[in-house]
Amino acid sequence: MNRKILVLPAVVGLLAPVLAACGGSDSGSSSGDAIAVGTTDRFTATKDAPAPLDPAYAYDVGTWNILRQTVQTLMIQPKGEGDPVPEAAQSCGFTDSGNERYACKLRDGLKFANGDKITAADVKYSIDRALALKADSGVFALLSTIDTVETQGDNEVIFHLKTADATFPYKLSTPVAGIVNPDDYEKNKLRDGFDVDGSGPYTVQTEVKNDEIVKATFTKNPNYKGTLKVKNSKVDMISYPDAAAMGKALDKGDIDVMTRTMSPAQIQKLSDSTDNDEDLVEMSGLEIRYLAFNTNAPSVKSKAVRQAMAQLINRGEIVSKVYGTQAEPLYSLVPASITGHSNSFFNKYGEPSNAKAKALLTAANITTPIKLTLHYTTDHYGSATKKEFEILQKQLNDSGLFDATIEGSPWATFRPAEQKGKYDVYGMGWFPDFPDADNYLAPFLDKDNFLGSPYHNSKISNTLIPASRREADRIAASPDLTAIQDIVANDVPVLPLWQGKQYVAARDDVTGTAYALNSSSTLQLWELSRGVSG
Structure with missing residues (x-):
């Protein structure tokens, strides 16, 4: 059958998927072959933009969707939407009535994927680096209300703001605030190419042709500690030149999930289809x-x-x-x-x-x-x-x-x-x-x-x-x-x-598609798994 998963009107704090029929649940195995996800996003390194995946530079939905899988932030937007919640942090909050001092305590046992311990100094380094590099993408402006970053011991970070900013917790959930290892990311230079290292739910390996990613393989990070439950062991993200090529790959079974950007005609066809093998997921x-x-x-x-x-x-x-x-x-x-x-x-x-x-x-x-x-x-x-x-x-x-x-x-x-x-x-x-x-x-x-x-x-x-x-x-x-x-x-x-609106199309045996994208178009690969075809 053709199934739609609808989301309630996108009022912040009230978003929650409403499932029709079967599928799209949290159930599913975390084992098995890699789940293949198609996208038409292009990931290209050029003379003008040689560092597309550096958190201090990246500022488009495609590159952020790679970083959100791999680079951990102090805060994260929750599965059901609403206000951001601690992720790499154990707790965060304003400590003054004027919303100008924001303190976070790190989660115990945080490590980068390579096993290096994460300390408050690494958080400070990452934020200071993004602000100092002032990349021409303009992403650093998300952190512009920060005056200074202070550390207290290995586990506490305090942000002193120039002015009140009630949206600051949200900004700490974006990739520009991602925690990077000083051994991998130079203080005064962007990291060219497609290597990404962090402490997020996955590590990533990229297959590159002509200075462009054609496939990114996300593998579950055994050192990850955070709020996310990773429901698969591996995801392959494959970049296609256009929506038509991506759609053919789904039909042939070369990919399991089709994400942004589908054409209007494709979406309409999937919506009208009675194909038992493919589901269309519609989201606010x-x-x-x-x-x-x-x-x-x-x-x-x-x-x-x-x-x-x-x-x-x-x-x-x-x-x-x-x-x-x-x-x-x-x-x-x-x-x-x-x-x-x-x-x-x-x-x-x-x-x-x-x-x-x-x-x-x-x-x-x-x-x-x-x-x-x-x-x-x-x-x-x-x-x-x-x-x-x-x-x-x-x-x-x-x-x-x-x-x-x-x-x-x-x-x-x-x-x-x-x-x-x-x-x-x-x-x-x-x-x-x-x-x-x-x-x-x-x-x-x-x-x-x-x-x-x-x-x-x-x-x-x-x-x-x-x-x-x-x-x-x-x-x-x-x-x-x-x-x-x-x-x-x-x-x-x-x-x-x-x-x-936004849409995901998936083969019938893939579960978790209701949460594959949140309202900000964040790709949440960790929600996907394989289940029983409905």
Whole structure:
């Protein structure tokens, strides 16, 4: 039979899978052959990005999904969602009323996979290293509220923060805060290539061709001590050039599980299928897609141009023609299911209108049609991205106000070019580092933002973001979060498009798929095992 596993609406702290029919449970053997997992994520080392898997550099969902299996963090997001819980730590918590001093005690007997003992000094080394290297990926900014890291003996680490940060426990659950061995990771240099060493639930060996991982083999780490129950002994992650090739591998039995990114057509076919051998798992997701702007570029430097684009783009048409029920229009950087969300773009622009867009440009004395190129990545977010950008191009050009072209590039060249400001307008996706509104705002709008955007609003960075972080009760932070979203809708440094669900397809004898991905698109390979076909 075809089975779906649905997740309750993604309200933070309330997420929990609801299983229909059989399968997807925690049962299953930890023995047997390796479970083969397919992905279209590409893991490439280039001249511009020679250290894709160094925790101090990596900052995309694909590389993080390798690091989350192998590099341990003090905190971790729990299986059923909610607030982060201790992982390498035995306990962690704020020790002051102002949320500016955060202390962690390490779990007894922690070791790296090679048997070396882990001490508080290793934690300090790892955090200080990421901050000092200040990699151009921008991932270090997740730790930007840290002032100093103090150790007390071998087992206690104290973080002194520059300012209150109620989201700090979440940040300690991200790979940039991963604990690394000083013997393997130099203090002043990123670790090039694809070697990863840590104390997580697995060790990893990579098969590399042409400076790209084609297969990563995760083997259960016998020295692992943490909260996770590892339900298999080995997982092979195999990278495919596209969704079609990955789908064929599942059909042939070459892989057991198919993860991101499946095409909309594949998902629909699996959803409609009565095939007894393959199951589709549907989960709530917090992925968003958006257009980003180099606000210093002549073509889009005028706010009126960006506002006109916001007034013209028809999100509903994009969703219906490309993604169907697998996505929904998004009118803010913050997804609708996250506390603090506001429909700021809809509130300001309403329904798409050529007349209103023309009035915006006329008032700013902008000559039309405006020539610009929309850039997108051909391989990072799935094959549907091209069709999405063809529709965006048509919407802009049909208005008569724009003369837009589109250009696609592989992620290995797209991301460095975007970081260097070579694109005026470009499409990006965001898979949250942690499920909080702050992580949909600060990474784009604070200083050292991961886009390298020249846009800066002092009220956002100096007042509103710090104020929102002082509120441990995230509902109480909503007024500040809404104010940020309203400014973004007015200035349009980024233009949100849609938010999507996420899916896993698996052969019938694989269990644990209900938890294979969490709401932040974290791949949890340790949940997979083999059971009895249902």
